[in-house]
Amino acid sequence: MADARALYQEVILDHNRKPRNFGTLAHASHQADGHNPLCGDRITVMLDLDGERIAGIAFHGESCAICKASASMMTATVKGKTRGDAETLIGEFREMATGKREPDNLPHIGRLAVFAGVRDLPTRVKCAILPWHTLHAAINSLESTSTEAADDPMHAPIGDA
Amino acid sequence: MTALQTAMRSQPAPAIDILRIRADFPILELEVGGKPLVYLDNAASSQMPRQVIERLVTYQTTQHANINRGVHYLSETATAEYEEARRKIQRFINAREDREVIFSSGTTDAINLVAHGYGRKFIGAGDEIILTTLEHHSNIVPWQMVAEEKGAAIRVVPVDDTGELSIDAYEKLFTPRTKFVGVSHVSNALGTVNPVKRMIAFAHARGVPVLIDGAQAVPHMAIDVQDLDCDFYAFSGHKMCGPTGIGILYGKAALLERMQPYKGGGDMILSVTFEKTTYNAIPHFFEAGTPPIAAAIGLGAAVDYMSAIGMDAIAAHEHDLLDYATEQMRRMPGVRIIGTAPHKAAVLSFAIDGVHPHDVGTLLNTEGVAVRTGHHCAQPVMQRFGVPATSRASFAVYNTMSEVDALIAGIRTVQKVFT
Numbered sequence: 001m002a003d004a005r006a007l008y009q010e011v012i013l014d015h016n017r018k019p020r021n022f023g024t025l026a027h028a029s030h031q032a033d034g035h036n037p038l039c040g041d042r043i044t045v046m047l048d049l050d051g052e053r054i055a056g057i058a059f060h061g062e063s064c065a066i067c068k069a070s071a072s073m074m075t076a077t078v079k080g081k082t083r084g085d086a087e088t089l090i091g092e093f094r095e096m097a098t099g100k101r102e103p104d105n106l107p108h109i110g111r112l113a114v115f116a117g118v119r120d121l122p123t124r125v126k127c128a129i130l131p132w133h134t135l136h137a138a139i140n141s142l143e144s145t146s147t148e149a150a151d152d153p154m155h156a157p158i159g160d161a
Numbered sequence: 162m163t164a165l166q167t168a169m170r171s172q173p174a175p176a177i178d179i180l181r182i183r184a185d186f187p188i189l190e191l192e193v194g195g196k197p198l199v200y201l202d203n204a205a206s207s208q209m210p211r212q213v214i215e216r217l218v219t220y221q222t223t224q225h226a227n228i229n230r231g232v233h234y235l236s237e238t239a240t241a242e243y244e245e246a247r248r249k250i251q252r253f254i255n256a257r258e259d260r261e262v263i264f265s266s267g268t269t270d271a272i273n274l275v276a277h278g279y280g281r282k283f284i285g286a287g288d289e290i291i292l293t294t295l296e297h298h299s300n301i302v303p304w305q306m307v308a309e310e311k312g313a314a315i316r317v318v319p320v321d322d323t324g325e326l327s328i329d330a331y332e333k334l335f336t337p338r339t340k341f342v343g344v345s346h347v348s349n350a351l352g353t354v355n356p357v358k359r360m361i362a363f364a365h366a367r368g369v370p371v372l373i374d375g376a377q378a379v380p381h382m383a384i385d386v387q388d389l390d391c392d393f394y395a396f397s398g399h400k401m402c403g404p405t406g407i408g409i410l411y412g413k414a415a416l417l418e419r420m421q422p423y424k425g426g427g428d429m430i431l432s433v434t435f436e437k438t439t440y441n442a443i444p445h446f447f448e449a450g451t452p453p454i455a456a457a458i459g460l461g462a463a464v465d466y467m468s469a470i471g472m473d474a475i476a477a478h479e480h481d482l483l484d485y486a487t488e489q490m491r492r493m494p495g496v497r498i499i500g501t502a503p504h505k506a507a508v509l510s511f512a513i514d515g516v517h518p519h520d521v522g523t524l525l526n527t528e529g530v531a532v533r534t535g536h537h538c539a540q541p542v543m544q545r546f547g548v549p550a551t552s553r554a555s556f557a558v559y560n561t562m563s564e565v566d567a568l569i570a571g572i573r574t575v576q577k578v579f580t
């Protein structure tokens with residue numbers, strides 16, 4: 001449980017308070033909406049793809065601190081990178097957040113390792129993953145995605161009574 | 162209500178012995194992350210006292226067999242205990258007859274039983290069903306399924322900014338096409354206690370039957386279904402110190418007898434041939450298949466447990482907790498209580514400025530405090546109050562004032578982390 005407190009560290013709180021790339025793009029070439037119906041998190045990721053390169057990226061929506069900080073750091077990290085690089089990072093982030101691999105073994109994860117702690121909070125893993133999942137949908141021109149059912153990145157819906 | 166019950170209710174509720182009660186609940190001794198557990202998620206599911214746990218063990222170790230089938234000792238014993246549990250629940254809610262008490266798997270199942278057994282038989286194209294904004298999804302979705310299948314419409318009673326139903330609007334929703342009313346006794350998201358007795362009388366004057374979702378009422382106050390005069394009353398065992406997998410549908414016998422079967426199978430029939438099946442009488446008509454026998458008997462023990470403390474004493478204690486928590490929270494800058502109706506029970510929903518409820522829940526958990534965060538399966542309520550979710554503390558008889566203090570201290574910690 002002490003791990004949960006550790007998750008709310010300064011980097012994450014700072015990105016929650018002052019999210020980077022928060023807003024909309026005037027000329028988005030791609031965009032997708034992500035929704036976590038279990039907690040109501042909703043975010044939209046907009047992209048300006050210049051060939052293979054992510055020339056612009058922005059996000060907006062309403063979400064918890066973990067989701068918002070994850071989105072903020074994601075946009076800061078993938079801006080200027082290629083689609084392929086972004087997909088690699090999406091894969092690594094997912095592996096880290098679901099506890100399948102240690103951040104030390106993920107060559108591109110870098111500062112995003114601050115989210116490794118979510119693995120110990122099963123109900124919060126999806127909060128951290130939602131922006132990445134939505135970015136994936138945007139890159140691949142899917143209009144919307146969800147953390148549940150067929151779209152579930154973990155194929156393990158969490159109940160909500 | 163009997164004369165004795167009336168007399169007892171006019172007495173002030175006796176104070177409860179909170180330490181003795183807490184000692185009955187083994188789980189309350191748990192520590193979570195090195196902090197004593199402060200369990201304030203009782204509206205989602207309550208904890209079980211030793212008396213209920215021991216009853217389950219006794220049943221399973223000395224009385225178990227299938228019911229209504231064997232002529233041997235264990236089957237007869239299990240059948241007798243199962244039916245005795247039904248009578249305990251009958252007395253607890255003051256039903257006229259034991260056959261008006263049907264075992265279901267929970268509130269959701271009980272409401273689905275009525276939607277299928279009554280709704281699909283008696284509601285037709287162009288008819289109208291009245292529900293309220295405060296309903297849990299389990300008292301919305303089954304009726305939407307009926308409405309969609311039959312071409313009926315759903316009319317919704319609005320709530321005001323405090324979370325109180327507009328009774329004026331309710332009464333205006335009635336038309337000659339109104340065929341059914343479904344309303345929660347207590348809102349699980351806001352704690353509002355609805356004036357169901359008055360609403361039932363109004364519907365009955367127009368010949369419309371009423372189902373009360375009592376999932377959040379039965380654990381917290383004395384319920385008298387004859388006094389309410391409701392047609393159906395649904396509740397869950399696991400929210401009232403009983404096991405999961407068991408719940409009750411109370412229904413007036415005359416209505417139950419006119420309904421169509423819900424599930425088909427063993428126990429609900431008298432005889433079966435491929436040409437013709439004759440059905441068993443209520444309550445068995447609605448209890449197809451082997452029921453959760455142990456859970457039903459456990460629920461009987463839970464009813465005994467709560468009755469021994471006294472529902473009025475439980476209500477009074479929980480009211481004190483709610484008043485104290487409300488008072489504390491009201492004084493906290495940056496904290497907003499959602500649901501401020503004058504008449505509430507055991508539920509306190511709140512929002513902290515600038516902090517998403519999910520983060521509130523995770524951080525309170527690090528202090529050992531268990532609250533529920535989310536939409537509480539009541540999305541129309543969330544939409545009405547313009548929030549995606551709330552944090553919700555909900556009380557039971559075993560909670561204490563110092564646990565309220567722990568909640569308040571936890572909220573201060575959350576605010577500190579997020580400044």
Ligand SMILES: Cc1ncc(COP(=O)(O)O)c(C=O)c1O
Binds near residue numbers: 375376377538
């Ligand atoms: C008001 C209300 N109705 C219905 C339900 C559904 O109860 P269950 O999940 O036990 O069927 C709940 C519990 O979550 C509730 O609070």
